[in-house]
Amino acid sequence: MPEQSIRYLIIPGWHGSPAEHWQSHWQRVLPNSSRVEQDNWQHPQKTSWVEQLQRAIADDTRPVVLIAHSLGCVTVAHWAAQAPKELINRVLGALLVAPADVERLNCPGPLRNFAPIPSARLPFPSQLIGSDNDPAASANRALQLAQAWGSEVSILRGVGHINVSSGHSRWEQGFSHLYRLQRQLEDDSRKMA
Template identity: 65%
Template sequence: MRSQSIRYLILPGWQGSPDEHWQSHWLRSLPNAQWVAQADWQQPQRGDWVAALERAVAAEPTPAILIAHSLGCITVAHWAANAPPASRRRVRGALLVAPADVERPGCPEPLRNFAPIPSALLPFPSQVVGSDNDAAASVPRVLELARLWGAETALLGDAGHINVKSGHRRWEQGFAHLFRLQNQIEQQARRRA
């Protein structure tokens, strides 16, 4: 997949992604990458976050790959469930890293308005990357979300929430998951041709 023919929309989770977060590194590293900026990172509102993603997707006709972390993954699921067909067709795939289970017991109050999590198949290829010790989503829950969304799954050992706190700053290894997704997209495109 030629990078000039694709744009990368990066969706941070609750409280955003600081400069040392892997998403910030990827923003600087990937060609045609841009943030999906949110008006309020501290008190996220599902409707506002989904609308921001729709604006970013609809802003230009160039096909997009979504790169989401944590609450950003749940935002993608909500957007995909209700987006206009023309917008959904612009998204070629989604890399969903450490999805936050906003239905779990003890979920922080600011995230609860994102429940219930959509259970529909995503209308594009997707990869869910989770961890076997992420407090934001248990392994069974990560596997269930991936199954519901029709996503391929990778579980990392002892990776926490795959963020700065768990030692994932540049996360160069994460590019392997992005490349796997891009190969999946290309194979699907060849089958349809």
């Protein structure tokens, strides 16, 4: 899969991804990458966030790989549950990092309007990366989401929410998960040829 033929769409979570966040680093180093900008990062509204994701996919006809973090993962699931087939077909796959469990008891109030989390299988290949000590989603919850969404899953040890606070500014190790997803997409493409 030649990198020039696809684009990478970065989908941040609650509060966005500041300059020192790994998603911002990846946007700087991955070719053909852009990010979904939201109108309100502090008080996210599911409908608005899903519409912004849809607009970002619709505005460019090139095939896209989604790279989502936290609430961005849940936004992808909501979008995929209602998106038109024409746009679904543009998505080659998704890397879903540290999904936020917006159904958990201690979920912050501004995120609760994203519940319930869609439980339908995603209509494109995906890799879900969780953590055994993520305060936003337990390892068991990450495994449940991966099973529901049909995602291949990796649960990392001791990496927290995989964000700046947990020491993941550049998260160079994360590229191995992106490359694994891309190899999966290439294998799937060869099987269909």
